[in-house]
Amino acid sequence: MATVISLLNHKGGVGKTTSAINIGAGLVELGQRVLLVDLDPQANLTLSLGIPRQSVTIYESLMGESDLSPYEAKAGLHVITSSLDLSSAEMELVNEAGREFILRELFAGVDEDYDFIIIDCPPSLGLLTLNALTSSQQVIIPLQTEFLALQGLAKIKQVIQKVKLRLNKELHISGVLATMYDQRKVLNRDVVETIQKYFGPLLLETYIRDNVALAEAPASRQDIFEYAPSSNGAEDYLAVCKEIIERTKHPIHLRERSDKKTPAK
Numbered sequence: 553m554a555t556v557i558s559l560l561n562h563k564g565g566v567g568k569t570t571s572a573i574n575i576g577a578g579l580v581e582l583g584q585r586v587l588l589v590d591l592d593p594q595a596n597l598t599l600s601l602g603i604p605r606q607s608v609t610i611y612e613s614l615m616g617e618s619d620l621s622p623y624e625a626k627a628g629l630h631v632i633t634s635s636l637d638l639s640s641a642e643m644e645l646v647n648e649a650g651r652e653f654i655l656r657e658l659f660a661g662v663d664e665d666y667d668f669i670i671i672d673c674p675p676s677l678g679l680l681t682l683n684a685l686t687s688s689q690q691v692i693i694p695l696q697t698e699f700l701a702l703q704g705l706a707k708i709k710q711v712i713q714k715v716k717l718r719l720n721k722e723l724h725i726s727g728v729l730a731t732m733y734d735q736r737k738v739l740n741r742d743v744v745e746t747i748q749k750y751f752g753p754l755l756l757e758t759y760i761r762d763n764v765a766l767a768e769a770p771a772s773r774q775d776i777f778e779y780a781p782s783s784n785g786a787e788d789y790l791a792v793c794k795e796i797i798e799r800t801k802h803p804i805h806l807r808e809r810s811d812k813k814t815p816a817k
């Protein structure tokens with residue numbers, strides 16, 4: 553069964569799509585079979601990988617017109633593409649029974665084909681994101697190490713808690729990923745320190761450094777491992793993928809709970 557991870561932050565431009573692509577590609581580098589799901593009507597993930605317009609995108613599947621139709625971007629890396637059509641899906645599904653679980657049902661048909669399914673969420677907390685959360689076991693929150701990084705986080709935590717309580721018991725935050733980190737900037741160092749205090753062990757040990765190759769790769773329609781395999785960006789995302797595999801085997805929230813159960817000697 554595939555491990556499903558949503559990259560979620562309703563703040564825009566924090567590195568969700570860059571992380572989805574390069575975590576997906578990094579996991580492939582580590583021998584995993586990966587499905588990337590572009591759940592954003594902006595279709596940035598689809599466009600960044602240079603995938604031509606497909607007749608079946610996530611929109612047609614969510615609307616019940618077709619099963620999922622993965623596109624093979626390269627060996628081991630498949631993509632469910634998006635398009636601007638998706639922008640009307642939330643409105644069109646508003647009266648659909650079980651509308652929060654459509655993506656989960658769709659995944660049941662492809663689950664066995666992958667080790668990881670990575671969902672690139674839109675920068676909002678609407679029905680599309682809700683579908684991502686009911687289908688996922690894990691959420692990774694990318695945070696740009698800038699002023700206001702933590703603003704709005706209480707809301708994300710609240711939504712995740714509610715989904716966990718009412719719709720998907722397995723859901724948990726498995727990591728917080730510091731992105732666009734520049735060690736030379738005092739502000740970046742300060743923000744990371746604050747994130748560390750707020751999230752403790754949930755903060756992934758690898759910070760994604762500010763790296764121009766990560767911003768350039770989409771223009772070449774490539775992931776970072778194709779575009780600049782020896783860049784800091786490739787190094788950082790590979791390290792993050794190793795942490796993700798480790799956290800999937802030994803979840804932090806279960807580790808913490810078992811720590812708490814240990815009686816004091």
Ligand SMILES: Nc1ncnc2c1ncn2[C@@H]1O[C@H](COP(=O)(O)OP(=O)(O)OP(=O)(O)O)[C@@H](O)[C@H]1O
Pocket residue numbers: 563564565566567568569570571592594596674675731732733760761762763764766767768
């Ligand atoms: N580590 C990095 N170093 C330099 N540039 C980066 C890095 N990560 C992301 N970027 C750039 O920052 C911009 C925003 O990143 P991205 O599109 O991944 O964010 P997003 O959270 O998916 O945005 P949206 O909310 O609009 O979907 C992009 O131009 C991307 O190329």
Ligand SMILES: [Mg+2]
Pocket residue numbers: 568569570592596672673
């Ligand atoms: Mg995006």
